[in-house]
Amino acid sequence: MIKEVYITETNCITPIGFDVASNIKxxxxxxxxxxxxxxxxxxxxxxxxxxxxxxxxxxxxxKVTSTENYSxxxxxxILALEPIIKKSKVLFNERTVFILSTTKGNVTALETENVGxxxxxxxxxxxxxxxxxxxxxxxxxxxxVSGILAVSVAKRLIQAELYDxxxxxxxxxxxxxxxxxFNSFQAMSDLPCKPYSINRNGVTLGExxxxxxxxxxxxxxxxxxxxxxxxxxxxxxxxxxxxxxxLYRSIQKAxxxxxxxxxxxxxxxxxxxxxxxxxxxxxxxxxxLGLENVPVNSLKGFYGHTLGASGLxxxxxxxxxxxxxxxxxxxxxxxxxVSQPITIIQKxxxxxxxxxxxxxxxxxGCNTAVVFEKVN
Amino acid sequence: xxxxxKYIKSFCIIQNNQVWLNGEVVFETEPTVFSDFSxxxxxxxxxxxxxxxxxxxxxxxxxLGSELLLKTExxxxxxxxxxxxxxxxxxSLDTDVKYQNSISDPExxxxxxxxxxxxxxxxxxxxxxxxxxxxxxxxxxIFANYNPVFMEKYSNILLETEKADKVLxxxxxxxxxxYKAFLYLVxxxxxxxxxxxxxxxxxxx
Numbered sequence: 225m226i227k228e229v230y231i232t233e234t235n236c237i238t239p240i241g242f243d244v245a246s247n248i249k250x251x252x253x254x255x256x257x258x259x260x261x262x263x264x265x266x267x268x269x270x271x272x273x274x275x276x277x278x279x280x281x282x283x284x285x286x287k288v289t290s291t292e293n294y295s296x297x298x299x300x301x302i303l304a305l306e307p308i309i310k311k312s313k314v315l316f317n318e319r320t321v322f323i324l325s326t327t328k329g330n331v332t333a334l335e336t337e338n339v340g341x342x343x344x345x346x347x348x349x350x351x352x353x354x355x356x357x358x359x360x361x362x363x364x365x366x367x368x369v370s371g372i373l374a375v376s377v378a379k380r381l382i383q384a385e386l387y388d389x390x391x392x393x394x395x396x397x398x399x400x401x402x403x404x405x406f407n408s409f410q411a412m413s414d415l416p417c418k419p420y421s422i423n424r425n426g427v428t429l430g431e432x433x434x435x436x437x438x439x440x441x442x443x444x445x446x447x448x449x450x451x452x453x454x455x456x457x458x459x460x461x462x463x464x465x466x467x468x469x470x471l472y473r474s475i476q477k478a479x480x481x482x483x484x485x486x487x488x489x490x491x492x493x494x495x496x497x498x499x500x501x502x503x504x505x506x507x508x509x510x511x512x513l514g515l516e517n518v519p520v521n522s523l524k525g526f527y528g529h530t531l532g533a534s535g536l537x538x539x540x541x542x543x544x545x546x547x548x549x550x551x552x553x554x555x556x557x558x559x560x561x562v563s564q565p566i567t568i569i570q571k572x573x574x575x576x577x578x579x580x581x582x583x584x585x586x587x588x589g590c591n592t593a594v595v596f597e598k599v600n
Numbered sequence: 601x602x603x604x605x606k607y608i609k610s611f612c613i614i615q616n617n618q619v620w621l622n623g624e625v626v627f628e629t630e631p632t633v634f635s636d637f638s639x640x641x642x643x644x645x646x647x648x649x650x651x652x653x654x655x656x657x658x659x660x661x662x663x664l665g666s667e668l669l670l671k672t673e674x675x676x677x678x679x680x681x682x683x684x685x686x687x688x689x690x691x692s693l694d695t696d697v698k699y700q701n702s703i704s705d706p707e708x709x710x711x712x713x714x715x716x717x718x719x720x721x722x723x724x725x726x727x728x729x730x731x732x733x734x735x736x737x738x739x740x741x742i743f744a745n746y747n748p749v750f751m752e753k754y755s756n757i758l759l760e761t762e763k764a765d766k767v768l769x770x771x772x773x774x775x776x777x778x779y780k781a782f783l784y785l786v787x788x789x790x791x792x793x794x795x796x797x798x799x800x801x802x803x804x805x
Contacts, residue, residue: 268706327720329691334700344691345744362750363742365691366722373739377754384757401696404703405716453763456684456738458729462717473735477763587717588726590738 229379230445230599233308233437234540237300238527239274239430242284243307248544251552252572256526258416258428267403272416274430274528275398276300294350295330295341297397297433301351304435305393309355312437312444314389321387322357324348325364325374325394327532331401351393359387365532368495368586369454370394371434372535372594376452378438388440394536395433402429402531409462411499417529419496419522419554420503420568422561427497430528434537442599447543450579450597451481457589463501464585468509471585474593475513482595484579486514489595491551491580493542496522497529498556502585507562515581521569525555535584535592546577546598606756607790609766611802612668614641614661614781621668623805634777638664645671649731656695656718657779659727662686662772665783666728669768673732673785682785683737683764684725685755690775691721691742697776724772737763746771746782748799755786756794771803 234244239257241247257274266273278296285299288306301324314320326344333341340346348361364374371394378390396402406412406427413426438449455477457470464471479486492515494506503522510516523538530537545552551569560568578598585591613620617637619627627644629637638660642652645667655663673682695718703711717723722740729738737758743750755767770783782803786794 328696331696331700334697335704339693339697342693342696343689344742345689348742349744360743360747360750364739365720365742366725366738366740367720377739380754380757380761383761384753386753400703401700401719404711405699405713405719408711408716409713454737454739455735456726456729458733458735460730461723461726462713470735586722587720588722589729590722590726 227383227385227440229382229449230439230442231436231447231449231543232439232441232444233312234446234543235304235308236432236434236537236540237304238432238537239276240526242303244540244544247541251526251541254553254555256416256555257430258528266398266400271403272413272428273398274428276431297330297395298350300433301393301395302354304433305355305391308435308437309391314437316356316358318359319388321359321381321390322352322361323364323374323378323390323392324351324361325370325392325532325536327365327367327370327396328399328402332399367588367590368531369535369584369590369592370532371537372539372582372584372592373454374536375438375449375539375594376454376592379449379452382438382440390438392438392536393433393435394533396431396531396533398429398431413498416556417498417524418556419498419524420560420562421557422559424498424500424503424561426499428528430530432527432530432533432537434533434540436536436540445599447546448597448599449594451478451595453477454590454592457591459589461588464505468505468512470589470591471506471509471583472512474591475509475581475583478593478595482597489515489518489579489581490575490577491545492518492520493538493580493582494520494522495584496524498524504562507564507566510566511564516565517567519551519567519569519575521552521554539582542580542582546580549574549577551575603760604788606759606786606788606794608792608794608798609785609787609790610669611784612665613805614665615779634779654714655727658692658694658721658772658774659718659724661774661779661781662724662770663727665770665781666768669783669785670732680734681736681764682734682766682768683758684728684734684768685739685751686725686770686772687741687743687747687751688721688771688773689742689744690773692719694775695719746803748796748803752794752796752799759788
């Protein structure tokens with residue numbers, strides 16, 4: 225009998241709220257974190273992005289600790305983890321692991337040629353020492369699937385009985401490094417991003433952290449992690465497969481492990497970056513699986529693309545969606561702009577959600593799909 | 601789950617201008633820079649894969665190691681579920697620093713998408729997957745040091761839960777001309793037992 229694994233605590237720090245409740249409230253009211261920013265330190269022209277206000281962050285952080293010398297991202301990560309660690313009362317022993325997911329971590333340290341601080345293991349150590357984790361941190365850095373892949377890694381480690389509990393934090397920050405890079409790819413939208421729309425023309429970047437507790441203890445279970453898979457496209461390093469092969473196979477395998485059919489999925493929280501190729505690829509993969517009639521949204525219209533945080537942040541919001549039996553609007557969508565039909569959620573509505581699917585895809589041809597099941 | 605014994609089918613080390621395969625030096629050069637050493641290793645392996653020269657150093661290192669071990673393994677016509685589980689300490693920092701230098705000076709601002717794409721450590725997994733047509737599980741981890749304990753456990757999970765038939769594991773570290781790759785193929789059959797003591801021993805050779 226394979227062990228069942230659950231998510232028992234969730235939290236997130238985003239421009240539209242420093243806890244899950246305030247994020248959900250803003251999502252219900254269609255309030256997005258995306259704004260036009262004129263920040264020459266980040267980019268030499270005004271650009272749309274979803275950025276956390278520095279003074280709000282410092283104010284919240286001061287309530288947690290008077291210690292200084294933490295980077296912005298470290299503050300965001302500590303704020304995401306702190307309440308769930310406190311609430312969970314999980315012991316920090318050799319059965320509790322800490323997993324950190326990020327793409328670029330403290331890459332801003334390179335701006336001052338502080339290479340030492342840019343190491344991801346150093347970031348993990350800083351957070352681990354702050355809270356006093358006893359085991360060596362595991363850093364997952366697998367492009368834009370990192371956040372959801374971390375959930376899959378945690379589930380696998382707990383199923384193999386190596387740990388009982390895994391605290392995951394996922395985070396990335398909007399930096400000059402990231403903005404200039406996406407811009408060099410001509411992948412940035414000149415307006416707030418519009419996932420799956422005919423009018424979409426690229427990503428809007430965002431920053432956030434999210435944290436969850438993954439546990440074998442069913443007592444406070446919010447949701448069960450029922451199946452997962454991460455299959456590479458083996459096609460291209462900077463663009464998705466035209467046929468959505470890796471995503472198709474990832475979803476197929478995740479469904480098989482969850483022992484359900486595609487028609488049992490009630491909701492899909494997709495990646496939806498609003499680049500022409502990504503959204504088209506997702507529509508093709510979903511159609512190949514017969515998932516075209518399942519309500520789907522991309523939360524990028526609220527948060528932008530938060531890179532290594534996105535998969536976990538969107539999971540946290542989707543869990544709330546399932547618990548409240550509410551489908552949230554895919555903000556920014558107007559007219560369908562993918563070649564295959566998919567059922568974009570156009571307004572908030574009630575729906576019974578027993579199973580939902582979270583997917584992500586990223587550079588390097590990576591894809592991850594996780595099936596979640598409501599615990600009765 | 602079936603906790604049958606697993607085996608290290610083959611292994612290689614690339615460091616200090618030398619290429620070791622299954623414990624023997626198969627290729628070496630006079631002391632030289634990595635760009636030259638990697639090019640000569642590419643020639644030694646008799647590859648015809650021009651994309652190699654577009655890769656960053658971390659991808660070249662991982663790619664050469666995988667070529668040594670998968671050359672005789674993969675048949676692109678066959679469905680192949682060899683998972684990739686890689687890790688290092690410096691992530692893509694070597695390329696990160698190069699990219700940062702291209703955007704630091706407003707007078708000399710030349711961000712390049714061809715460099716930016718390599719500022720993710722898992723790109724090397726994409727390169728290997730494309731070369732060997734591995735539509736399989738892949739993940740990249742970062743640790744402060746080589747971590748045979750995690751690598752052993754995680755690859756065993758993939759085999760025992762049937763998420764993979766074989767696992768290509770790799771510690772691929774590259775920063776500022778300092779490099780070491782240790783790759784090995786974990787299989788259900790073989791002679792050399794797959795455990796952390798042996799992984800430690802092989803790495804330190």
